């Protein structure tokens with residue numbers, strides 16, 4: 331039996347499977363198996379208020395998940411799918427409210443990975459999948475990361491090689507306002523698809539739109555201040571800081587950190603001797619591909635702390651998604 335057949339059987343029985351995608355590896359369950367959906371939250375130790383993204387292999391599957399497949403949704407899906415854009419749309423009755431954390435909307439995406447698409451086609455039903463890591467921790471971009479993360483839970487992982495994008499999808503909510511006669515768009519999470527790329531498609535298709543700048547917490551749950559955290563603390567420092575001076579300041583600051591923020595336990599080093607420098611390529615596409623792997627390497631090293639020197643590139647629009655992940659992964663930012 332090949333791995334896709336085996337995975338299909340496991341999913342059919344209402345269990346979870348590690349699925350490769352181009353963004354990060356997902357922990358997948360069939361949307362029509364409540365036991366499987368529940369087990370995603372259990373295995374990940376994820377709170378129920380954080381909704382899951384539903385992965386499809388065709389536009390027909392996407393249409394069936396929402397009550398409002400508008401021309402805007404069609405245009406964006408055609409432009410970016412399969413790819414790293416999640417569309418948040420009003421949910422249809424096919425979508426169980428455990429998947430959406432009780433929200434009336436559902437996040438939908440078609441992943442750009444041949445094995446993910448093959449799996450969804452073989453199953454015949456969309457798969458709900460969050461990133462395959464314990465809640466609040468670094469997302470996995472290789473099959474062995476998922477094995478490592480769930481070594482006690484005995485999860486079958488389909489090895490699809492290293493993820494080509496390396497960061498989670500852009501999450502975009504979209505709805506047509508009848509009163510204003512235009513689409514209301516909001517980026518709920520930054521990712522590889524930029525706001526400029528989305529705007530370009532809307533303009534080309536003559537679709538009137540407006541971006542909402544600061545979506546409310548209710549609309550974008552799961553956007554915690556701390557997320558993606560490696561096993562040892564990540565500290566962000568200014569590029570010109572002298573490391574020995576940083577150590578003094580750190581001792582003080584670390585003792586002042588709370589134990590937990592928004593349900594994520596902060597990791598506090600017991601000593602501050604060995605520092606591991608996180609370095610990233612200057613090209614944001616390459617940096618995205620490397621970030622989580624390097625955070626894991628740092629976490630597995632003998633170091634007490636990982637530090638990252640804020641290179642000037644980090645402040646450019648091309649680094650928006652990386653900047654978001656780096657700052658959320660950090661336990662401290664030193665000025």
Ligand code: AMP
Pocket residue numbers: 380381382383418430433435436437459460461498501518519549550551552553
């Ligand atoms: P992940 O942790 O990669 O599975 O991403 C799931 C994230 O997508 C959530 O934490 C939310 O930020 C976002 N998301 C998924 N579904 C919705 C939804 N219905 N409304 C708003 N945001 C959503």
Ligand code: MG
Pocket residue numbers: 460461469
């Ligand atoms: Mg995640």
